[in-house]
């Protein structure tokens with residue numbers, strides 16, 4: 136019996152999976168600790184579902200190892216793994232009532248009917264559907280069906296909970312309330328959870344850690360803050376949040392772009408590329424006195440009003456165009472072709488490493 | 497008021513549209529049935545019905561017909577269900593080929609297929625030859641002109657009618673349901689009994705009712721493959737009408753057969769209701 140305190144809930148080593156000539160997953164290494172909420176984020180076709188199905192046991196890897204709480208489960212069947220899964224389209228049994236759906240995993244585990252019914256009822260109560268037990272799935276709304284699927288996935292106290300884009304079919308408000316609900320349930324059960332999404336905001340809101348996956352490999356793994364502020368590649372930077380990526384030549388003072396902008400930075404690097412998040416750029420009418428090290432004059436190219444924020448495209452004198460995002464303020468809105476001053480703190484000019492592939496070229 | 501008028505107009509319009517079809521059905525279908533019914537009453541009122549019900553022979557033929565129909569239905573169900581599961585897992589090309597093979601029997605004349613079975617089952621036919629060659633039997637045995645031959649032939653003809661509705665309902669089942677069942681701890685048997693069967697039961701009942709009802713009325717197979725040894729109701733009717741020119745008796749037997757068919761239909765309809773109670777659009781998730 137392995138020591139549970141020191142083993143990770145899930146450990147993937149060098150997992151590979153290809154379908155014919157398509158390498159869906161190549162060399163995945165991942166460790167998830169008990170009680171952690173990990174989100175897998177990536178564009179369509181990047182291998183998210185394949186990875187989740189592989190963890191669940193619906194797909195077997197071509198090579199590599201998979202362990203759950205220290206037990207090797209690489210080739211174990213799905214039923215043996217004790218994993219609760221919520222499918223993208225719920226996958227509720229249409230011929231069973233809501234209560235019967237939630238009782239299903241318990242009956243498969245040979246619980247008595249009475250005990251199964253009791254446990255299923257309390258699981259339904261946990262997702263506030265206790266009065267819907269007699270209905271059939273088709274008689275519920277999308278959000279309610281999703282909650283039934285959640286109750287069914289946790290009722291048998293699984294070791295892991297997997298969710299494959301569970302909210303993609305829900306509207307925005309319902310999605311936000313479901314996010315809170317899942318998060319609460321996960322925290323109260325202290326359930327190790329792996330969550331798939333291609334919605335970056337959802338990933339930032341919900342996760343302890345985020346794994347960015349692209350073309351079958353994990354690009355970066357870290358806390359939401361790390362991923363947002365210290366992306367290790369242009370792929371990650373562009374995938375999370377909006378970004379200004381500036382390239383140029385390294386000089387002793389800082390990075391100089393082709394158009395002549397000089398950007399001073401707090402931390403030196405020699406990648407020749409820096410990332411500036413749009414909200415890190417201050418925009419003012421007059422030059423800000425004695426403020427940031429990087430000051431530029433520019434002209435507003437366009438303005439987009441998105442409720443709480445205003446997004447400006449600003450042409451900096453010389454050529455580069457920067458995206459600037461600031462809190463909306465009705466008093467001081469800038470108009471197109473207005474002259475403005477931009478200032479960027481040294482610390483907000485973050486060096487962006489070149490991708491491994493690029494470095495070789 | 498206006499709305500009601502509109503509704504009535506709409507109904508009248510719909511009626512006008514279906515009226516040619518109704519007229520055709522009435523003329524070619526209901527009218528002959530009514531005629532047939534009056535024929536059965538010719539002479540001595542309901543006396544013909546009394547004769548049929550009290551006659552041991554005709555009741556036995558009815559029973560025999562029902563028995564054969566049930567055997568054919570069960571055998572077809574046992575063949576078609578696994579076949580439907582298998583086909584639903586094939587690639588699109590595989591499906592096209594499978595359906596082509598399954599549907600060939602529907603495109604060829606029943607007479608041709610029946611003669612094919614006569615050749616297949618004959619004393620010098622390939623089956624006898626193979627059995628002798630394998631040493632299973634010493635000399636050719638009688639395979640044709642027997643109930644076995646009739647059941648084999650009918651099973652073959654009826655297979656598509658069983659397969660298509662079952663395949664249809666199985667192919668509509670969302671595949672993630674099987675993954676879900678597996679992940680929730682269901683083994684192969686539980687997945688079959690708790691998920692696959694309940695979700696395809698409508699197709700099964702549709703196939704069963706089609707094959708059962710069609711089998712009750714078959715004529716060519718028992719006539720040509722039964723060699724007079726397999727009495728079924730269609731043969732009895734033909735005999736009354738063709739040989740004895742007793743139209744009233746032939747009509748009475750037909751009417752009784754019709755009642756049996758209708759009862760079969762009602763029973764299956766009732767079963768369908770019972771199995772799919774409370775569900776809304778079961779298969780299409």
Ligand SMILES: Nc1ncnc2c1ncn2[C@@H]1O[C@H](COP(=O)(O)OP(=O)(O)OP(=O)(O)O)[C@@H](O)[C@H]1O
Pocket residue numbers: 154155157158159177178179180181182183184185186333
């Ligand atoms: N059963 C399969 N057979 C062949 N190729 C497959 C199969 N499943 C996935 N693939 C391929 O593997 C790659 C990864 O697919 P996957 O479904 O894991 O992507 P995903 O990240 O979940 O995408 P999405 O966000 O669109 O759901 C894709 O190129 C896909 O075409």
Ligand SMILES: [Mg+2]
Pocket residue numbers: 183184185
């Ligand atoms: Mg997917």
